[in-house]
Amino acid sequence: MELAKETVLEMQHIMKIYSNGVVANKDVSLELKKGEIHALLGENGAGKSTLMKVLFGIEPPDQGKIILNGSETAIRSPQDAISKGIGMVHQHFMLLPSLTVAENIILGVEPRKKKFFIDMKQAVKAASEIAEKYNFDIDVTAKVEEIPVGIKQKVEILKALYRGADILILDEPTAVLTPQETEELFVQLEKLRDDGRTVIFISHKLDEIKRICDRATIMRSGKSMGTYNVDEISTNDMSKLMVGREVVLEFDKEPAKPREVLLEVRNLSAYNTQGVQKVNGLSFEVRGGEILGIAGVEGNGQSELIDAITGLSRKYTGEILLKGEDIRKESIKGIREKKLAHIPEDRMASGCASHLNIQENLFSNQYTDDAYSGKLLLRTKTIQKRSDELIKEYLVKCKSQKQEVGMLSGGNIQKVIVAREFSTGPDVIIANQPTRGIDVGATEFIRRKLLEFRDAGCAVILVSADLNEIFSLSDRLAVMYKGNFSGVFTDVAHVTEEELGQYMLGIKNDHRKAGAAK
């Protein structure tokens, strides 16, 4: 690495207070050099996203300044940011599914003919040229709704490059990628660096930062904890700066004591909302007192499996037995009454009502319980008392139970959801990405709770993209691939990440072999 690379961008003493009173950035500074991959590292809620929103012109800072190529500048809008050579690839793709790749790439900077019309031929040509230049293998005439996730991300990067981005912000780019796709992405990022571009790599995966980044700026609770050369700092030190204490990765958990079968899935075939078959003749069982971890690349049938078990979807054939009873004819409420709890994948979309207060969010699954309501009326006093107990027990940081859930941080919202789900004393817990995108403290708390319930005899299904979580919690581990379990491991401690990756990508597949042997 050269020592005297020139500085392209400086953000100095940025302060940002949101209109709900959250102080997201207090005096943060960031300095970027030409031709580097710069990691922005921090827990969720540390203020990384806010800082990048300020840089990309989405949020105006309350204090501080931005110096681009030596002169102070104000970035007023994303358009402004793009025109100044800043590009951003968002965590959630910003593509228009009904349009083609080429249309998505040229959107906003369309080539024209006869002054008023879009020159579609020129658009396709320009899009293919830029794809070729950076070695991206993409059919630009395909519709975005038809291409896989990995390619979608490439389209996003191409979009930024087509607009002449010199500084490229990537917000947790590897979250949705397979290990192979991640590797491919890294090669391309290195190429961009060698081309003299600056990449901001937002992540909290330390190994990836070690692998690809030159320098790293670490943030903690809205403040910058300093910028370090990645070569010169250990992952341990990074995590210390991030959370101020060692991250507990290993749980000292008791060995599982499996009891009777609580949930049984027999020959399940499930279909998504579009009617496409996503689960393919799957059978398994989960016993009380054990955690079955389900790993797998997203979109291999995990969502459909969970929707079927929790009653959210009835588009399935086969049988699901909850404590021995078929639940096909049961309503969602009926299934919940059989003591099934469900932590949903998307906490804002289906896990809470963000404009209602904490108390109102805590009882949506149990307000009909005799303890909390009579024939018509809710027992407000009991509910209030119980809310305070739950807030205390689940360490929800809030002003009072009357605070709107939407005002809380992601981790605290998740704690509210977990408190609600676990407070019914469940026998079966379906936890779908229970700690995705939340801070380390809340993550650890929720994982411990899961273990606590397992030890109390609960059957737990844990679906997670976080391999660390899967390895540390699961008593048995299944890998989902194309609608079935490509592998099931009972000796979780001895499965390597590499081996798991092979099952996740279908390179190894015990199910197919078994099927062939029949």
Place this chain on the structure above:
Amino acid sequence: MAGNIFSADFVNAILRMSTPILFATLASGIASKSGITNMALEGMLLFASLFGVIFSSLTHSFLGGLLLTMLIGGLIGLALAFFILQLKTDEILAAIALNLIATGGTVLLLLAVSGDRGASTSISSVSAPIVHIPFVEKIPFLGEVLSGQNLMTWLALLAVVVVHVFLYKTPMGLKIRAVGENKNAAESVGISSKKIQYIALVLSGVLCSMGGYFLSGGYMNMFTKDMSAGKGFIALAASSMGADTPIGGFLVTMLFGIAQALGNLMQLTTIPTELIQMIPYLTTLIGLAVYSYTVMKRKSRLGVH
């Protein structure tokens, strides 16, 4: 009655009755494509029909009146956009407020301008001209249909084509559709969704004002209180039934015109007038339900979420 249905008069009646609604339907379509439900069409029509009378009388010309009315239409669209986009007012409530202001405002404005109460009896306005096409008008049936239409009717038909090309072949059209499909995605490439929606609402206002102009300067020859009489709401329904596309909106509007013209013919029969008056609304209601149902079924079959 069968003879009546195939007469040129019948077709003329359909086109005449559909003209204001067609403009408003196109207006609704552009707004919807940009992601905004424009329920203020009703108020926009009303304002435009008053301003049409005032301006055409001031300028003593049809064209001057029309252009100034379109300008006002654009300004009303701008005002609506300002409240929705700048002040973050709920679009439905903003539209309800605008409609209210239009109902009261037109009456008071008329009072202030002319002293008339409820109808512009003392204003001598200029109506849109009738287009007579030489030679063609002599062809039986076809000539009668093609010739002798109000100029605004021709403009409405032309507007269908223009809006279609605009939405599907131009950069601005692509941007409008992009913003309507996914605002965040459009924003992420530097398209200011606010700006695009401003443009869409201004255009919506301009188109709608042309319909309003026809109401008081073509369909009738003066402004009367509340003369939009729910046409803006019908246009909203027609547009959503036509998938918010200009061609779809056009077809639905024609269907609606046929229903209304048939209803008028039926007044010659013994069917009570009150029930006939109900026909357009009932047609729209049933049509919308059938259309929405087929879309829902197709989506679940094709798998679009």
Place this chain on the structure above:
Amino acid sequence: MKSSVKRFEIVRMFFAIVIALLVSFGIIFLVSDQPLTAIYTLITGPFKSKRNFANVIEAMIPLMFTGTGVCIMFSANQINLAGEGAFHLGGLVAAVVALKFGLPAGVSPVVAILLSGLAGAVFTAIPAILKIKTNSSVLVSSLMLNYIALWFAMFILMHYICDPSIGSASYVIPEESTLPTLVERTRIHPGLFIALAAALLGSVFLYKTKTGYELRLTGQNERFARYSGINIVKVICVSQLLGGFIAGIGGGVELLSPIYTRFSWTSLLGYGWDAIIICTLAKNNPLYTPLAALFLAYLRTGASIMARYTDVTLEIVQITQGIIILLVVAEQFLSGYKHKMIAKEAMESLKEKGV
């Protein structure tokens, strides 16, 4: 923070009303030859006589009914505008019962009002059912339905209950069915108490009952409600039925009140639209609808007195209402002030923690 947010909401509503009134006064100056008299009459008119003030109370009653009904429908996040038609049909049904059923005094108004509520309930449920069965927009279908209600009522009026000596009105409502006058030389009637009870019960329903809780959960996040095990279809149907029921009762009560002697509604009366203003001012809580209705009724009464004695027409009120809605709903109206207030508090609490 909650307190400051609440305080802000009140401040904002106050400013919205003041600005709307100022704009309206400005308009009066433009159109009137005697603007000061007009404004003076508008403001003081309602207090000038017992009868005038009674007019305010009378005008409040239908507003409270439709306002409460719409609050309940909107709380389930259904933009159902059929309250207008429900009120209209309520009036029609009450008239038909009064004229055709020949029930004895005491029984007749009760039956008439209950049946008008029922008619309203069925009517507002139609858009909801269409939404559930065909996925068509509640907004659009309810708009169409209002006109259908209008013409249906016209049909019944002209063909079944029409008094030929008048032409476009029904026969006189028989005395057995009418609601009595409560205060001498006014038209204040027992509907006032029914309306207040509806507002109170509506609020209790939304905020204290199981179904009300389900309804608000569904209104706030339908997916969350479904995931929690709530029967969305049931909740939506109940909310629209109940909202329409209250609006329908409003129509029935209004028609049987001393204000009307015959059914003569040949156009929609607009109480459904007014309800949306009431709802906006009451922030969707029926408990505050009496207050909002009082304000609107006061404004209306003042305006109609003004229209009687000066050259300014009644329609000025619609402009005032429009501006109030715009400003009350505009999130960003005075938001700079709000942000400053919240930022100040945040900074203070940072200091307090001794950072």
